[in-house]
Amino acid sequence: MKATITHKGAIILGKYVACDAFDESKPLRVVTHAHADHTIGLQQSLRACEKILMTKATKDLIDVIKGPLFLMGGYVETLDYSKTLQHGEERITFLPADHILGAAQVLVEDAEGTRIIYTGDFKVDGTHVVDTDVLVIEATYGSPTCRRSFDKDVKDLLVSLVDEGLKKGTVYVFSYHGKLQEIMQLLHERDVNSPFVVPEKVFHVSRACELHGMRLGRLILSEDREAKELIERNAPCVAFYHMNARRKFGQGLFRVYVSGWEFDSPCREIANKEYVVALSDHSDFEGLIEYVRRSKPKLVITDNFRFGHAETLAREIHKRFGFSAVALPRR
Ligand SMILES: [Zn+2]
Incomplete structure (x- = not known):
């Protein structure tokens, strides 16, 4: 598989990228935004990874949340939205996510041209939805009971x-x-x-x-x-x-x-x-489904590590669209 989610919460995209938790096998660590459930194992990543990637705003937020010395423990490179970083034969691009200041979606395009995206946390209204082959999506409000009509x-x-x-x-x-x-x-x-x-x-x-x-x-x-x-x-x-x-x-x-x-x-x-x-910075159930509909993936992975309804969301996606959807890591 070109993407997966580990038991430590790392979202693996392509050959080189681990997002939002530490993974010892990947040289690049991405931090999609400054919330604690997305900065897991950052200290280990700083020590072990070749590069830590995040937006400038996310870096500034982590500097104040964790202290200005924290990120100096490793090599941090900031990447602007829509700018692309080439690593080996793969291309990594950040796209805006409407969540908190600095939040990014991560797009990896591999040598075969497969487009793999991780949404990070997002609210669909202000988020640019991109066409993708493999979609990794957050599942906080991934149950049909989580609908906000107001x-x-x-x-x-x-x-x-x-x-x-x-x-x-x-x-x-x-x-x-x-x-x-x-x-x-x-x-x-x-x-x-x-x-x-x-x-x-x-x-x-x-x-x-x-x-x-x-x-x-x-x-x-x-x-x-x-x-x-x-x-x-x-x-x-x-x-x-x-x-x-x-x-x-x-x-x-x-x-x-x-x-x-x-x-x-x-x-x-x-x-x-x-x-x-009830002012949320996450999509409700309908918003998550809308993202999937518009991004037209062949495979969806729902985040079953962070708090939410990943298994229900995967089931609902499969039911509505017919394509493969799986909640990872398996519990
Ligand atoms: Zn968040």
């Missing part, structure tokens, strides 16, 4: 929910790196002018996003006196934290979790002043 109004809802909360005081927003900044950008665009309070890591990720053209509004470090005073008085400001910190901050206050794992309604109150908003 995508359009979610942003409006989130903005009005935050506006509503600001009337009562501080609004706490919990999400992930990359998506937090997308939310800041959205609120900034929609003239939510209250200050944004952020802890140090979120601050640095935000600065990296700004370097790459995102506009996020006024950020204050949560350690600064101004921020501490705002938080203490429960004054109108928006405090942004990583989802992992949700038990530590803003207990009992106005809280918004922004997460894709929500399909029944775009906004749900889960407790008093506590809301889940």
